[in-house]
Amino acid sequence: MAKLVINAERKLSHINKELQGHFSEHLGRCIYEGLYVGENSEIPNVNGMRTDVVEALKQIRIPVLRWPGGCFADEYHWKDGIGPKEGRKKIVNTHWGGVVEDNSFGTHEFFELCRQLGCETYINGNMGSGTVQEMSEWVEYMTFEGVSPMADLRTKNGHKEAWTVDYFGVGNENWGCGGNMNPDFYGNMYRRYQTYVRNYAGNKPIKKIACGANVDDYEWTEEVMKTTFRRNEPGQHGFMDGLSLHYYTHPGGWLNKGSATEFDEKKWYQTMKKTWYMDELITRHGAIMDKYDPKKEVGMIVDEWGTWYEVEPGTNPGFLYQQNTMRDALVAGINLNIFNKHSDRVKMANIAQMINVLQAVILTEGSKMIKTPTYHVFDMYKYHQDADLLDSTLETEIVGLEEENMVPNLSESVSIDADGVMHITMTNLDLEHAYPIETTILGKKVDSIEAQIVTQEMHAKNTFEDPENVTVQSFEGVEKVHAGIKFTIPACSVLHIALK
């Protein structure tokens, strides 16, 4: 019997709803076909946005959406994507398949999509190949309400009111596709560019995000923090509100990612081990940030995470289209628990990517749409959004097949929402064993219990022929006992328990 102890009287940190954020890039069929089909499409849409997709995304309460990239962002010139569509420039999407980008989805369309989703906006600016002026004019175009060249241009293009930009990223992966910079060079460039990401009077201040490290590049974090961190003091605002981190789970490494659907148990545990590595990365990058920013004013923004496998056979290698199985459900559940546990420092996380690319929550084929196992995990975890993390400890065992791929069997996080409902999410990555859990709850009486689960055999997935193979099921196995509750978490499962 494993023990879980929860102290409802010890709130540790606020779980920003943005920890369940998403990322959409001009890559493959994420934007075009996935989200945007155009006003004249036969697929039902509102102002070009697919109705089925928008409705499904609203159900999981998308809190924030990052756009337009990714690597695409540092080659994106926003003026190509405004004005009458027939006049918009057609360009080559050099990063992703060399296809024609007709710019029919641009700034106005992005804000329209976020309006329909009811989510916050995270724009990623172009530092790699763009000028300070271009970036500054984009911010003016989007957010300035008065009389100015860019505000006038926006009005001329049919939108008089300014929009709200909640987050603005100054470059993406500037250590790589965003310009191959060294950290001190980037840090100084960042100081310069961010100066012109203006907060216009009367607007909600834009949260500025600096480009952070690739995986375990701790030197990048050290140098960028050293160069750019400035404390918020009376009369002066710091230079940044967030520092990003990118980490993908490639089971066999970058050169041996493996199939999304055909894998054995060894690959399963390898994937889980790689997923758990997120915890170490956050801890170690966080420790460096703490040296400069002990008050944790700068959020860690994990704005690209998720599984990255070989593309589905027969699809364009530049489109990064992959299927999604129970393995992805576990990867999502573990990562979201890790983010919650680090919510004192991690202020946003964006799964890559929302639709039809990498660890997508939705896949489309023409007018058909399916929700992936990852979608269903987000659906169960949404109750943590803007709740408070509670102190909890769980006994785990180390499981796996080979010494180098041994991992903790269980992960968990617990929160309490504004209505006093406690939410426990737990994963069991063990492929064979269920685990009985005895839970002691301090400081809260249990009046009623509701529980849901995503569980199946490891390869289970949803297809266009069988879209409901993996879904959220209700779980009846939670029992009230004197000190709290007890239940048995099945093998290969992700569980959500709500206690009133």
Ligand code: AHR
């Ligand atoms: O998400 C796909 C790509 O991965 C992004 O464009 C880039 O930022 C990262 O390398």
